[in-house]
Amino acid sequence: MRDGEIDEILKNAADRLPQVKPALLKGVAAAIQPSLRPVRPLPPTGVLTGGVFLICATVALAGAARAGFNGFAKMDLLERTLIFSTLSILAWLAGTEFVHEMIPGSRRRISAEGMLALGSVALLAVFAAIFHDYHTEHFVSAGLICLAMGVVHAIPAALLSWWILRRGFAVNPQSAGLVAGTIGGLAGVGLLELHCPNFQAMHILVWHTAVLLVSAALGALIGRARQFRTGRR
Amino acid sequence: MHPDITLEMLMARYQAGDFVAATALIDRISPQLYRFFLGQIVSRLDADDLLQETWLRVHRVRHTYRPGEPVLPWFYAIARHVRVDHYRKAIRTTSREQRLEEMSELAAMAPEQIGKSDDLDALLAPLSESQREVLQMLKVAGMSLEEVARATSSTVGSVKQKVHRAYEKLRERMNAMGLRKEPSEEKS
Numbered sequence: 001m002r003d004g005e006i007d008e009i010l011k012n013a014a015d016r017l018p019q020v021k022p023a024l025l026k027g028v029a030a031a032i033q034p035s036l037r038p039v040r041p042l043p044p045t046g047v048l049t050g051g052v053f054l055i056c057a058t059v060a061l062a063g064a065a066r067a068g069f070n071g072f073a074k075m076d077l078l079e080r081t082l083i084f085s086t087l088s089i090l091a092w093l094a095g096t097e098f099v100h101e102m103i104p105g106s107r108r109r110i111s112a113e114g115m116l117a118l119g120s121v122a123l124l125a126v127f128a129a130i131f132h133d134y135h136t137e138h139f140v141s142a143g144l145i146c147l148a149m150g151v152v153h154a155i156p157a158a159l160l161s162w163w164i165l166r167r168g169f170a171v172n173p174q175s176a177g178l179v180a181g182t183i184g185g186l187a188g189v190g191l192l193e194l195h196c197p198n199f200q201a202m203h204i205l206v207w208h209t210a211v212l213l214v215s216a217a218l219g220a221l222i223g224r225a226r227q228f229r230t231g232r233r
Numbered sequence: 234m235h236p237d238i239t240l241e242m243l244m245a246r247y248q249a250g251d252f253v254a255a256t257a258l259i260d261r262i263s264p265q266l267y268r269f270f271l272g273q274i275v276s277r278l279d280a281d282d283l284l285q286e287t288w289l290r291v292h293r294v295r296h297t298y299r300p301g302e303p304v305l306p307w308f309y310a311i312a313r314h315v316r317v318d319h320y321r322k323a324i325r326t327t328s329r330e331q332r333l334e335e336m337s338e339l340a341a342m343a344p345e346q347i348g349k350s351d352d353l354d355a356l357l358a359p360l361s362e363s364q365r366e367v368l369q370m371l372k373v374a375g376m377s378l379e380e381v382a383r384a385t386s387s388t389v390g391s392v393k394q395k396v397h398r399a400y401e402k403l404r405e406r407m408n409a410m411g412l413r414k415e416p417s418e419e420k421s
Contacts, residue, residue, distance in 0.1 A: 038250040039296040105306035
């Protein structure tokens with residue numbers, strides 16, 4: 001059997017659309033009529049993405065302003081350019097994906113999981129290319145401090161990003177939570193790169209990148225809980 | 234309402250608070266959405282509920298549609314969301330065994346019943362849920378691959394892959410049912 005023959009069978013079957021009860025359609029129209037007011041459509045993707053990006057940058061800069069720009073001061077120009085341009089590109093991409101998650105029927109270029117994987121791999125590649133001091137000191141204790149600091153800043157960044165898109169509608173809250181967590185995580189990593197003066201390769205590769213993964217996982221969990229709660233109603 | 238008015242125009246007028254446009258949209262899109270729900274192996278009663286719920290959800294989030302964008306993927310994305318919610322509620326309230334029983338009954342429907350009745354739901358029953366919904370959107374709603382990708386929050390490549398697998402499964406099933414045209418038949 002050829003594809004064309006299957007097409008024909010499907011077409012014949014599809015030609016007969018089922019009748020919807022007219023009373024049901026009237027009921028739907030009557031239900032929406034009282035609250036039918038003009039609404040303002042959401043702003044363009046670029047504007048919303050810009051808002052999310054600004055939040056990401058503001059949270060990272062505000063955190064570093066409080067904790068100190070020790071890491072930034074210790075880097076040379078090439079290191080600064082490589083790290084912060086990568087973070088900026090990833091934050092913009094994640095912002096765009098978040099906007100798409102919050103608008104039903106948007107065009108998708110990458111999945112939420114794909115965005116997280118791309119972010120992690122890109123950061124690992126840049127860190128591995130820049131930092132070559134493989135000796136470790138206070139690996140766990142110093143690492144946990146950085147992880148906690150990164151996640152603490154990731155949470156407000158993710159929440160504020162969600163607030164920017166509060167008029168949107170996530171058809172898949174778990175996936176939207178994952179992307180929001182990724183955005184928050186990028187803000188957290190940004191803060192650590194500005195602040196953390198520990199340039200040991202393993203510290204940065206493991207603990208700084210972990211901020212992204214932990215934040216994304218938290219975001220996905222919150223989204224899943226939200227999805228579950230909505231389903232119960 | 235003039236039949237040449239596109240769904241996108243109606244949606245823009247609905248956003249502007251035009252009740253006539255809203256009812257025209259309801260009349261034009263509901264049969265497709267209804268078929269979409271019926272194709273997911275739900276009863277007519279459930280399909281009625283899902284259709285109503287979809288319209289209430291559409292009404293609540295109508296501001297998320299952006300003029301100029303294709304409207305069908307937007308509707309179907311919301312309809313999918315409503316269906317998933319319904320499915321979650323259903324597996325909490327009804328036993329899984331019962332549902333599985335219903336599904337296997339449909340899947341095991343007599344082959345001749347499928348081929349001759351031209352019943353789309355029965356035809357698509359052996360497919361997985363995601364394959365079924367993709368074929369529904371492509372073949373029933375007449376959406377493009379790009380639009381189906383938007384509605385299902387996936388990429389065009391992934392939609393193509395699902396369609397390919399669905400066709401393979403359908404071909405196998407139809408061949409097994411004896412619907413295959415033998416070479417001698419084709420020549421004659």
